[in-house]
Amino acid sequence: MSSSSHLSLQQLGWRPFFQQQINLDEYDTCLFCRVVEQHRSKIVVESDQGQFDIRPSNNADPICVGDWLLINKTTKIIERSLERQSVFQRKSPGSKVDTQLIAANIDHLIIVSSLNQDFNLSRIERYIAVAKDAMVDPIVVLTKADLCENNEEVTNKIHQVQDLDAMMVTLAVNALAYSDLEQLTPYCKLGQTIAFVGSSGVGKSTIVNTLLQTESMKTGSIREDDDKGRHTTTHRALKSLPQGGLLMDTPGIRELQLTECETGVNETFSEIVALAKQCRFSDCSHQTEPGCAVQRSLANGELDPRRFNNFQKLIKEQAFNSATLAERKEKDRNFGKLINAVQNESRLRKKASNDIVVKFQIHF
């Protein structure tokens, strides 16, 4: 993605969803730009006219990589950001703001798991929930198929993943073989933006390297950036793929958490949510209550206990994260009140001492 060969808007992911948000005036006066890099004090945007740096004003709406911005052609000032089709965000540790935007307008989240020891349905489910909550389409890629003893093992694991969500694309591959990864090309073609998640060592960089068929993303090199806990200036968050699409590669994607994503969890476990509606009590905890449809389904073997346990775990986890968010908001509010009270008190004191001075002056 060099500035000498400009990408078209379509290559940058422009589509009717964004086009529809533009008015006639903006057509004439603005450049449509995608945020491709984000630094502490500047962002790098790219349009069909090439790329350039922008310094967003302090009171601008929060912006993240992947966003579409309207930038005035002459002043180069951000006019506004466009509504997002999808967005990943997370709880920001030790920060004043509650949630931190990670990346916007990703089309497919490629959940990578290896077929060996790392294979864990509950972990895959967690990522599915995060993807669904962000309005991103999840795809599961099971790596190291070449290291499996037999095909039966591979087929069996594919079926287990497909049982989580019959509509979800699930592939088994040798991440080092380009012929295996060709199955992924429909999802990384022109205009599409993809991102990868998965545990360390499952083969994310290997897949990307094989897709790029270059050494540009040396296996392990990304980890160096992660250790420092920040982006390096040379790190580009949106990379062009030879297949035509864009790869979103921002460290935050690897730390996706469940925060206030009840919707995503409920969507991922929709059959349990549907069962829960049939329980006798609307506030059923699905433990020991009579007339519990969930317990009935577990007892007759229709519902997998692993899946039910993971559902409960993820609901609790996101509720816990959301509660700590709410608590922090409450603390911030209380702190704000405290500051106000202190300021009022000091204003009163000042006023009182001024009054004394005034009295004093009048008196003498």
Ligand SMILES: Nc1nc2c(ncn2[C@@H]2O[C@H](COP(=O)(O)OP(=O)(O)OP(=O)(O)O)[C@@H](O)[C@H]2O)c(=O)[nH]1
């Ligand atoms: N045989 C085989 N080896 C694989 C496959 N996928 C990954 N590997 C190997 O597994 C190791 C780890 O792969 P990486 O691509 O570095 O894993 P990663 O997910 O990027 O890991 P992090 O960078 O730590 O997040 C490398 O030595 C790869 O060559 C596969 O499908 N088959």
Ligand SMILES: [Zn+2]
């Ligand atoms: Zn119940």
